[in-house]
Amino acid sequence: MTSYNTPGKTFVPDPRIQYIRAGNEPAVFKAKWVIKDPWTILENAGIAVAGGRITAVLDTVPSGPSVTDCGPGILMPPLVNAHMHLELSALAHRLPLGKGFEPWVKALLTARDSLGASALIRAARHAVQALPGQGTGLVGEVSTLGLTRSLLTDQGMAGVWFQEYLGTGYPAPDLAADFPLSGSAAGHAPHTTSPDLLKYLKNRTQKAGLVFSIHVAESDAEMRFIKGNNRSWHDFLIQRGIDPKDWPVGNKTPVTYLKDLGILGPHTLAVHLLQVLDTDLDLLADTQTGICLCPRSNQNLHNRIPDIPALLKRHLRPALGTDSLASCASLSLFDEMAFVRHLCPEVSPADIFAMATKNGASALGLADRFGTLSPGKQSEFIYLDTGVSSRNQVLEKVICYGTC
Ligand SMILES: [Zn+2]
Known part of the structure; x- marks a missing residue:
């Protein structure tokens, strides 16, 4: 790899x-x-x-x-980084890449826990402070631990801060449609977050006029679980105290699964879409679902990138994100654009530039101010x-x- x-x-x-x-x-x-x-x-x-x-x-x-x-x-x-995880900045260059997704996730959790909150915050602050000097003026930041909202506010950075949820329950996210920074919620992924929690979060954000974000169609484990063929993931959830017996999986793709739950739509930002069928792309286009791609992270973790020409052919308007420094060398959108140019020479410069500007602003619901x-x-x-x-x-x- x-x-x-x-x-x-x-x-x-x-x-x-x-x-x-x-x-x-x-x-x-x-x-x-x-x-x-x-x-x-x-x-x-x-x-x-x-x-x-x-x-x-x-x-x-x-x-x-x-x-x-x-x-x-x-x-x-200004460039738009529509998907990142600043609180993983302390893990830059610490994790094994090229050895598969699941070993990477395990190493990430171990390293994150051993570093502790103050080290995570310190590195995240450095990363935030560097963003304008890398040309980034608008961000979609996804936070599992809740450490980064004030860092963005202190920097005066515009964007959407997503509190991310996994598992089950009915949390009380601190939602606020503000400028420069809104507070919204994200579900982690279809195979890690219960359908009831996904529907609940989508409903809450929709009522608040906010974008809802979720990783979709990224890993093999996710694809197989949603298809109904992943007993080991089922058992893993049980071990974590999550019983997925009532989750409506089986003979579906992650995209059709989310469609059935009512999650897709213009105020949803579907991130990754690494493994999708043509019919999934049609569904995303029909529902006007926002899309964000993180090609460098995908290449590092999965040795493949999304089919960008296929998305553009359907008039989908993908935004770009870097994901975190745990899976990517920088949070620079210039670097992300250069990577897309390198691997997808058939995509026009205007389309690549739109991904890093106009499409990102639209995906975050801020097209009236940026892009x-x-x-x-x-x-x-x-x-x-x-x-x-x-x-x-x-x-x-x-x-x-x-x-x-
Ligand atoms: Zn991510």
């Missing part, structure tokens, strides 16, 4: 990436290239801002004291200090900027 888990740059901001949060005063930021959205690239253009929002995209920029010339590089929307540089969006953008000689090279430069 090829490992894409290269140590060395995990928490390091990139000096060529400048994260710009404009103030409330009217101002204009210009650059040689401006990527308004994946399909609109302007030359010698600018972004006008006021009151914390973008007010106009300027084809030509007048000179004046309120104009900041960022330089000969590229102004673009493109359009009037009304937050006055936040990144400037990439890199030279490009022609318009048709701009996106290629951006999506290949990272390393994989």
Whole structure:
């Protein structure tokens, strides 16, 4: 198996990436290239801002004291990491990759428990602080231990913080549709979280107007259990005090299982979709379910990645996530885009850029504030200090900027 888990740059901001949060005063930021959205690239253009929002995209920029010339590089929307687990940041480069998913999960649980909460929080804080310097301005953070919400708030990071649940019960998640950070809930996966708990969480988040997140169709154990062919997973659940005898599994895929439970829909974010049938993709498209892919993590843990061209062919709009530093070398979306470009050369640069920007903002329910540089969006953008000689090279430069 090829490992894409290269140590060395995990928490390091990139000096060529400048994260710009404009103030409330009217101002204009210009650059040689401006990527308004994946399909609109302007030359010698600018972004006008006021009151914390973008007010106009300027084809030509007048000179004046309120104009900041960022330089000969590229102004673009902040990148969106739609799925990560910051509280596993302390496990960076500690776990065995390439030896199978179940040994990795066992090693993860052992290492996480032995490190303790303060070490997990310390590393997560470093990871959060590095995000803007890696070009990330919006996140979907999934937390099992509940350690990372305040870290994101302290950093002023925008996004959705998901408290993740496994097993059974009827917990009381602290739900809040706020900005910059909402609090929502996630079910871990169809084979680890009881159907009643999944339905309950989906119902609670739906009523609060929040996105619900869940890992779907990732591991072989999940696929076999939902199909009704995994006695050892059944026994494992029993050992953990969870009796799955009434779970409606059997002759289903994880996607059809969730459809039957009423979990799919436009406010659900299905993460991974590594093992899906064409009929699953049709269901996801018909229900307008949000999708997030984590290709580097999938490659490291399962030695395969999702069929991205098949998703795009059905007009699904996948977001990108990195998963955690326990299975991926960095939380950089530049690196994730470069990896997709490397393994899927048939996917267009615009589609890859959309995955890391527009699609991610939509998947997290924040398309009105992030994803493109359009009037009304937050006055936040990144400037990439890199030279490009022609318009048709701009996106290629951006999506290949990272390393994989
Ligand atoms: Zn995950």
